[in-house]
Amino acid sequence: MYTERPSRPAGAVVWTNTPSGPGGQGVLPDGCMDLLWSEGRLLVAGPDTQAYVTGGPPVTWTGIRFRPGVAPALLGVPAHELRDRRVELTDLWSAGRARRLSGLVEAAADPETGLEAAALTLAAQTEAYDPQLGLLVAALDAGRPVAAAADELGIGARRLHRRSLTAFGYGPKTLARILRFRRALALARSGVPRADTAARAGYADQAHLARDVKQLAGRTLGELLAGR
Structure with a gap:
């Protein structure tokens, strides 16, 4: 069973997933990165370019999902180094620093509250989120062409690509494609006919x-609409 709610860090979502049966579950690309907690382990889920199929025994996972471009700044790790990966935090940070953040989660009343506390601590130690990244994501999510969005922000194509790799894990065209996919899925799930979904997305x-x-x-x- 999967549940989620808005998190105290602005724009983030806290979620919990307890598998109800055997077999892996597909996590769909969304342009985001997550901080994950399960059985005393703290991991980072990088940005996906295709469905990520979970494996192993069915255990409960809790996570905090950051909007595109936020997690790399909080963690101090370029997003492209984590693309399509799930990585232990101890592989990215020193053991002592990772242990301190894990301690915040362990000391909380529940993992959701603990992950929120960890995220707020990271945010307090990090410079403000680059507003241009937020404007770029909003423009692409609204269906604006990459070139038009870059011109509106006054960012050259090469610089935009470099910044996108660091912030999102891939270039702006891939991000735009993933955001378009999410728009289409939301429309189809709301009952919009597929031909109309294609046109509107x-x-x-x-x-x-x-x-x-x-x-x-x-x-x-x-198959996605049927929940398979």
């Missing part, structure tokens, strides 16, 4: 939507 046609969903999710749109 920014696809050339319904076949383009179907190909993109299959490539990013590893499943068809019908």
Whole structure:
């Protein structure tokens, strides 16, 4: 069973997932990064370019999901180094620093509260989130072309690509593609017909939507809507 709620750090979401049966579960690309907690372990989930299938025994996981571009600044690690990976925090930080952050989670009443405390501590130790990154994400999520968004922000194509690799884990075109996929999935789940979903999300046609969903999710749109 999966549940989520808004977190105290602005724009973040705290979630808990307790698998109800055997087998791995697919985590769909969303442009975000998560700080994860399970059985005394603190990990970082990097940005995904395709569905990430979890493995191992069915245990409860708790996480805090940061909006695109935030986690790399908080953790001090470029996002592209974590792309499509799940990494122990002790592999990224010194043992002492990772242990102190884990201690905040362990000392809390529950893992959700502990992860919020850890995120707030990181935010207090980090410079403010770059507002240009937020504007870029908003423009791409609204369906603006990458070139148009870059011109509006006054950022050259090469500089934008470098900054995107650091902040998001991949270039702006990949981020735009993933955000378009999430828009389409939200529309389809709300009952919008597939042809209309394709047009409103920014696809050339319904076949383009179907190909993109299959490539990013590893499943068809019908399978996603059925919850498989």
